[in-house]
Amino acid sequence: MEISERHEHDVLVIGAGGAGLRAAIAAIEAGASVGLVGKSLLGKAHTVMAEGGMAAALGNNRPEDNWQVHFRDTMRGGKGLCDWRMARAHARESPDRVRELEGWGALFDRAEDGRMNQRPFGGHTYGRLAHVGDRTGLEMIRTLQDHAVHEGADVFMECTVFRLLVVDGRVAGALAYWRPTGEFVLFRARTVVLATGGLGKAWKVTSNSWECTGDGVALAYDAGAELMGMEFVQFHPTGMVWPPSVRGTLVTEGVRGEGGVLTNRDGERFMFRYVPEMFEGDYAESEEEADRWVEGDRVANRRPPELLTRDVVAKAIVAEVEAGRGSPHGGVFLNISEKRSPEYIKAKLPSMYHQFKELAGVDITTDAMEVGPTTHYAMGGVKVHPETAATCVPGLYAAGEVAAGLHGGNRLGGNSLSDLIVFGQRAGAAAAEEARDVSLAEIPASELSGAAAGAMAPFAREGGRNPFGLQEELQQIMQDKVGIARTDEALRDALEDVRRLRGALDSCSVDGGRAFNPGWHTWLDLRVMLTVAEAVVLSALERRESRGAHTRIDYPDSDASLGRVNFVIRSSDGRMVTDAEPVSEPPAELRQLIEEGV
Amino acid sequence: MAERTFKVYRGSDDDGRLESYTVEIDEGMVVLDAIHRIQAEHAPDLAVRWNCKAGKCGSCSCEVNGRPRLTCMTRLSDYGEGEPITVTPMKAFPVIKDLVTDVSQAYRNNASIPRFRPRPRDADDGWRMQQFEIDRAQEMRKCIECFLCQDVCHVLRSHGKHEEFIGPTYLVRTAGYSLNPIDVEDRSEFLRDAAGIGYCNITKCCTEVCPEHITITDNAIIPLKERVVDRFYDPLKALVRLVRRR
Structure with missing residues (x-):
């Protein structure tokens, strides 16, 4: 099969969300020519959906805030498994990365002194999230997208990469197809940055869009890279639960940051009962204290327990529902109408207001929302070098949600957007630097034609399974057996199911032509999602404890020895194998910082 | 559960037609949900753009009964029972395929x-x-x-x-x-x-x-x-x- 369209760049960035755009900008700044490939139209990547804000210790609202406090919050939130060097770089560099966005046209909400305002969020000691109402991701992606275009990034929209090309052990480019035409296109590059985002689409109830199929995880694995922490999938505590068609759609943590309270069917503010030992003394102990904090007295009072870390809140909601104290549609109530005026709510949470009004017929300025956990974010992903974001495959980098290490066992809200710009910048700069000393490789024609023929296979079959049906089956399996509460038995079932579905891929057929054919796209996505699903299940089986976002009903407690290891997955003779690798120990002064505070 | 029939534009810029599809409707469904159900049950190659399904990304723009709308924010209950629902691509742009236009x-x-x-x-x-x-x-x-x-x-x-x-x-x-x-x-x-x-x-x-x-x-x-x-x-x-x- 002849591939007629070919492009060459110093650096190829795969993924055009926050991390990919920031990587492209950094690589261009370093003098590289950059190709930027995205599956959607530019500016529609999942970053656009981020709501609450990006965490950076600017110290605008609380001068006591600094990188050390942010570092400590991140490490504690990650339940011992964060890479300390990544957490340190992230806490140190995020203020500069955030400020730089304003120089590129971003406009964040202001504090009274004219600097950026910072909103409180779960697990953060101080109000720390620079934000624009509840559309922070939109502001970020527009700013980065326009800046990248003006800087000269060569943008390829609606183009899906389905194979990384490796020549003599180095990544040499990627093979993709144009979604509108179905034609193949070859990208050759000296170095490649993966910035493909998340993988939540493998679950039924998710805040993620169709794009979040974990492409980078599977592409990297197939190219010989290692995956780490794949069992840690964040279930965001507050997704919509009704009506059924929007189940899983995100309700920003900003609702709680602005004072929203969680109650059960009996009207009880239940989070006071769920403060873990690790955070005892850090949170308000009475509704009165929490109210005073919401009203603005933040020095003398502690924050409400609704602002505990996401893993804690999500599990508390599940426990309430299972105890029979849930809301009519199987969630709990989230109410901000009793704490804030309608004008305030509409100004600070405008898209939540419209989302509930238009999709659920609920006015959040007068009534409570019904919310429950939704699959949201992958803490795990491609294992990278903590400073350069390089993978173990020469020439291949990964940044943003596709990369592992920063968030450990649980990510703090707001740390994702800052992750994108901190590590996007680092990956782009490092990839451009390496590209100077590398020449473009010739790709063997046989490899290209083999990959292209494999992608076309379902067109040759007739009357086979519908890829949409297979996708739905996978989503149901992951939801039921690899969800928020896991057991050895269910995980073993899931592993068998996933392997069976991989076999079923060969019995799928696709009707119609190659031009913009969602059935074909879904089949190609499924090849990727099944690799991701298998990696998640294998890691979840290995971690025989409960920690952060990973909860095992059969091992309900944390195991201190497992708190010192990450599970790493690699390909060995065509099989997926798992190894335990020790977490690197922070130096003494940082360890003291984590344990005892600033 | 009620059924509803949709007329959806199929084809390219110069060669297109309206096709009718009937699917079951659940409470709270929006036009984009119906399009997805048509894809899954009747026409897997029906092309539509979408991403966030929450009115935040602006991908799923089409015309519903001739009016420009985000299909993810247009509830079926806004249309009376028996009122036909016709979904066509944005008229100001050339059609690539079905509901997807060249922007x-x-x-x-x-x-x-x-x-x-x-x-x-x-x-x-x-x-x-x-x-x-x-x-x-x-x-x-x-x-x-x-x-x-x-x-x-x-x-x-x-x-x-x-x-x-x-x-x-x-x-x-x-x-x-x-x-x-x-x-x-x-x-x-x-x-x-x-x-x-x-x-x-x-x-x-x-x-x-x-x-x-x-x-x-x-x-x-x-x-x-x-x-x-x-x-x-x-x-x-x-x-x-x-x-x-x-």
């Missing part, structure tokens, strides 16, 4: 806008701005680039002046830069010439259709028109410039 011209228009250029930082840690100073610019920055205003604008929809007029979406984008208090770029020449702002005769169709409720005509286009007038057509200022030049 590449819009991206070229965007790239032509003179970029944001800030004044030097007010302090080491950035700029100082009051919230009231940025409210107007932030209104423009709410734009999700759904192209519904481009679709409804008669300059583009009826007269096809995509080359001559950048359209409301990108006048909003320009306003987002120009209303930013730290921006120092003069875009009036661009607005008059390349952007063709004179083509807009303020019928306000764009404002009506905006899902983000941006008051496009009053708060974006008219202030930009005023800047162009001030810069090029104000006789007093022209005189001042003439004198200064001497």
